[in-house]
Amino acid sequence: MDREMKNEITLEFDAVSVNEGFARVAVAAFITSVNPTIEEISDVKTALSEAVTNAIIHGYEEKEGKVRVVCLLEGDRLTVEVKDKGKGIENVERAMEPLYTTKPELERSGMGFAFMEAFMDELEVESAVGEGTTVRMRKKLGTESYLGDEE
Amino acid sequence: MEENFKVIDNYLMVKMPEEIDHHQSAAISERADMFIIHKKVNNVVFDFEKTVFMDSSGIGIIMGRYKKVRCFGGKVFAVHVNGAIRRVIYLSGLHKVMDILE
Numbered sequence: 001m002d003r004e005m006k007n008e009i010t011l012e013f014d015a016v017s018v019n020e021g022f023a024r025v026a027v028a029a030f031i032t033s034v035n036p037t038i039e040e041i042s043d044v045k046t047a048l049s050e051a052v053t054n055a056i057i058h059g060y061e062e063k064e065g066k067v068r069v070v071c072l073l074e075g076d077r078l079t080v081e082v083k084d085k086g087k088g089i090e091n092v093e094r095a096m097e098p099l100y101t102t103k104p105e106l107e108r109s110g111m112g113f114a115f116m117e118a119f120m121d122e123l124e125v126e127s128a129v130g131e132g133t134t135v136r137m138r139k140k141l142g143t144e145s146y147l148g149d150e151e
Numbered sequence: 152m153e154e155n156f157k158v159i160d161n162y163l164m165v166k167m168p169e170e171i172d173h174h175q176s177a178a179i180s181e182r183a184d185m186f187i188i189h190k191k192v193n194n195v196v197f198d199f200e201k202t203v204f205m206d207s208s209g210i211g212i213i214m215g216r217y218k219k220v221r222c223f224g225g226k227v228f229a230v231h232v233n234g235a236i237r238r239v240i241y242l243s244g245l246h247k248v249m250d251i252l253e
């Protein structure tokens with residue numbers, strides 16, 4: 001397959017927790033065309049799940065809203081963007097510190113951003129109070145099958 | 152859901168679902184706490200045999216139960232921990248408070 005092929009999908013769904021699983025399955029299916037390893041699929045699903053869950057419980061605080069997920073493949077390079085128009089983050093740097101959470105009563109562990117950082121190659125967070133949050137993550141896929149591509 | 156919780160002696164065995172995310176986590180925690188409080192179990196064993204996916208919501212479930220049983224000298228354990236689940240557990244440092252049995 002052509003490794004420089006460009007392909008993009010956009011998903012938009014209600015900010016309800018039942019859609020977390022749906023988003024993971026959709027994105028996992030989308031990336032199969034570049035032959036990711038099982039570990040890479042699992043990494044992307046975990047990072048996506050963290051970002052979508054954050055949009056639902058922190059962005060919209062479990063009230064009505066839409067979450068938008070844009071996935072772009074450029075060859076084997078994946079970009080995932082998760083966007084909400086919720087309450088936004090006052091201090092992004094502090095929010096990204098491991099174990100920092102504003103919802104301990106919901107048993108949040110404060111490890112969401114740490115997982116996104118660990119499981120993807122790059123993480124960017126843009127946020128404005130009252131306007132919403134965009135999380136952008138990048139990862140190169142299929143590295144192992146690519147290296148082991150001999151007959 | 153009920154068949155996923157079983158008390159053996161002083162241990163609550165919790166069969167974790169295939170996918171552990173925020174959608175299911177509150178229900179699992181609440182159910183486990185019912186047993187911890189009403190059946191007075193001190194220890195919790197999380198069984199990941201069926202589990203193929205877990206995000207940080209799972210960390211919250213385990214940490215939360217650990218904080219509950221710890222006051223009575225109880226412990227938390229994990230069994231059937233596969234690759235993906237293991238990575239999440241180690242990355243979050245949970246292995247420091249929980250015994251992982253092979």
Ligand SMILES: Nc1ncnc2c1ncn2[C@@H]1O[C@H](COP(=O)(O)OP(=O)(O)O)[C@@H](O)[C@H]1O
Nearest residue numbers: 054055058059095101102108109110112113133
């Ligand atoms: N989409 C978002 N909208 C508003 N606040 C957010 C969003 N994502 C994250 N946050 C803030 O950043 C904190 C840390 O997020 P995270 O690392 O995922 O931990 P947790 O979700 O366990 O609290 C959250 O507690 C919340 O205050």
Ligand SMILES: [Mg+2]
Nearest residue numbers: 050054112113
């Ligand atoms: Mg989170």
